[in-house]
Amino acid sequence: xxxxxxxxxxxxxxxxxxxxISIGGLVQIVPLYTMEQTFxxxxxxxxxxxxxxxxxNIYIRxxxxxxxxxxxxxxxxEVERYGHYSLAAESMYDHPFQWGSKxxxxxxxxxGGKYSNAWHAEHMIxxxxxxxxxxxxxxxxxxxxxxNFDDASAHLKTLAMVGVPYSEEQIAKAVExxxxxxxxxxxxxxxxxxxxxxxxxxxxxxxxxxxxxxxLDALISYxxxxxxxxxxxxxxxELARR
Amino acid sequence: MAQVEKDALTGTDTTGHEWDGxxxxxxxxxxWWIYTFYACILWAVGYWIxxxxxxxxxxxxxxxxxxxxRGDLDNQMKMVAESRSGWxxxxxxxxxxxxxxxxxxxxxxxxxxxxxxxxxxAPCHGSGGQGAKGYPVLADDDWIWGGxxxxxxxxxxxxxxxxHEDTRISxxxxxxxxxxxxxxxxxxxADYVMxxxxxxxxxxxxxxxxxxxxxxxHGEDGKGLQEVGGPNLTDGIWLYDGSAEGVLAQxxxxxxxxxxxxxxxxxxxSIKQVTVYVHSLGGGM
Numbered sequence: 001x002x003x004x005x006x007x008x009x010x011x012x013x014x015x016x017x018x019x020x021i022s023i024g025g026l027v028q029i030v031p032l033y034t035m036e037q038t039f040x041x042x043x044x045x046x047x048x049x050x051x052x053x054x055x056x057n058i059y060i061r062x063x064x065x066x067x068x069x070x071x072x073x074x075x076x077x078e079v080e081r082y083g084h085y086s087l088a089a090e091s092m093y094d095h096p097f098q099w100g101s102k103x104x105x106x107x108x109x110x111x112g113g114k115y116s117n118a119w120h121a122e123h124m125i126x127x128x129x130x131x132x133x134x135x136x137x138x139x140x141x142x143x144x145x146x147x148n149f150d151d152a153s154a155h156l157k158t159l160a161m162v163g164v165p166y167s168e169e170q171i172a173k174a175v176e177x178x179x180x181x182x183x184x185x186x187x188x189x190x191x192x193x194x195x196x197x198x199x200x201x202x203x204x205x206x207x208x209x210x211x212x213x214x215x216l217d218a219l220i221s222y223x224x225x226x227x228x229x230x231x232x233x234x235x236x237x238e239l240a241r242r
Numbered sequence: 243m244a245q246v247e248k249d250a251l252t253g254t255d256t257t258g259h260e261w262d263g264x265x266x267x268x269x270x271x272x273x274w275w276i277y278t279f280y281a282c283i284l285w286a287v288g289y290w291i292x293x294x295x296x297x298x299x300x301x302x303x304x305x306x307x308x309x310x311x312r313g314d315l316d317n318q319m320k321m322v323a324e325s326r327s328g329w330x331x332x333x334x335x336x337x338x339x340x341x342x343x344x345x346x347x348x349x350x351x352x353x354x355x356x357x358x359x360x361x362x363x364a365p366c367h368g369s370g371g372q373g374a375k376g377y378p379v380l381a382d383d384d385w386i387w388g389g390x391x392x393x394x395x396x397x398x399x400x401x402x403x404x405x406h407e408d409t410r411i412s413x414x415x416x417x418x419x420x421x422x423x424x425x426x427x428x429x430x431x432a433d434y435v436m437x438x439x440x441x442x443x444x445x446x447x448x449x450x451x452x453x454x455x456x457x458x459x460h461g462e463d464g465k466g467l468q469e470v471g472g473p474n475l476t477d478g479i480w481l482y483d484g485s486a487e488g489v490l491a492q493x494x495x496x497x498x499x500x501x502x503x504x505x506x507x508x509x510x511x512s513i514k515q516v517t518v519y520v521h522s523l524g525g526g527m
Contacts, residue, residue, distance in 0.1 A: 031297050074315040116500035119366055131365055241310040
């Protein structure tokens with residue numbers, strides 16, 4: 001072949017490199033501009049509440065994604081075990097997404113509401129206490145470490161900059177909402193207003209210790225909302241075929 | 243371009259580069275490799291035509307085969323539903339009592355129920371229904387909300403303190419924390435509760451306090467009222483801690499467990515199957 005032309009002519013070589021890299025770049029970048037078509041039209045998706053967002057940060061910090069996926073693939077065995085396959089729309093507010101690629105533990109995409117808060121708390125502190133065959137590490141320190149989320153507004157604002165549709169109100173009330181969700185009906189906060197901002201959020205004390213808001217509270221609040229937002233009674237699979 | 247020099251030994255062209263008398267050969271790529279490479283390119287073109295491939299401004303190229311992984315799954319699930327419909331129709335139509343009586347349905351329900359139980363219920367209730375502290379044993383005859391088939395089905399559907407709007411709720415008052423009873427009164431009634439299962443001595447005070455405060459849910463005789471989810475206190479089976487301190491703590495500031503509501507998460511046939519299975523764990527009493 002006549003690759004001599006590339007090897008002996010620096011201008012041609014440079015142009016060829018530009019063309020090759022452009023193709024690679026376009027393949028990766030162009031689909032990002034068509035995301036709106038990728039997201040299925042569903043009802044119920046909302047950005048994470050400040051407490052859930054804090055829990056999500058802990059989920060990432062502790063590397064939960066290394067053993068747990070959050071993506072139910074459209075296969076019969078997965079759908080029969082975990083529930084409806086995950087939709088693109090369900091992770092549209094994820095930065096970064098937690099789909100994962102390894103399942104040492106089960107998929108968590110629809111774990112919300114499957115177990116009680118008390119079970120989650122016990123399971124985090126000592127997984128073998130409730131699931132004898134579990135190989136999950138224990139995380140008792142989460143229950144002790146009080147969570148400070150004074151910078152909740154800044155977190156939400158940052159997420160809004162990358163496209164998560166937090167409203168002005170949600171950003172302004174972030175610190176307040178953080179406490180309202182963790183205290184629930186037992187607290188002073190306006191629970192109804194909070195639930196209007198974040199429908200379907202689980203409220204109340206999550207870790208069995210109402211005295212303080214711990215990292216475990218935040219993590220469980222996040223787990224309890226996973227996969228619960230989309231209203232699948234109004235979902236039309238024919239319109240979301242991929 | 244200089245004259246191409248052939249290597250005398252191999253007969254291959256050289257590149258004309260030379261280092262310390264060593265010349266670089268310009269050996270062409272093996273023919274088999276190059277044709278495989280072209281074949282792959284052709285295959286890719288065929289794939290683009292046959293399957294969904296390229297993004298477009300308003301969607302993506304669907305491919306002539308009309309393949310969709312989600313559509314594939316829909317079809318597969320339809321086929322599964324069809325092949326199961328004979329059975330599932332029967333489960334939909336039959337009541338849990340009918341299922342337990344029908345030998346064929348019972349066999350099927352036990353197999354399906356076991357699978358559903360292990361995936362959904364075992365994390366709390368244990369793989370054999372043996373329960374754990376805070377999670378009721380399902381393999382005995384002590385039922386908080388009733389152990390008849392219909393009761394169990396209802397509990398599975400609605401859950402206890404779950405998200406279902408009709409969920410089962412029993413809320414024991416916080417006698418100590420909310421100062422509904424004096425410390426001495428709580429001690430007396432705790433002693434009485436212990437005596438119900440034959441442990442220790444109780445005073446008459448304790449009995450009176452029990453009748454005034456506890457009997458409404460736990461029954462006059464302390465044997466529990468399943469209609470309101472008041473546990474039996476006489477059988478020595480405890481959900482939390484059966485020691486004197488444990489009972490005292492529960493009266494002071496009761497713990498309230500939560501069972502998720504399974505209606506909506508599991509379909510009707512699955513709920514009925516797992517009900518029959520749970521009922522069987524304790525010998526079907």
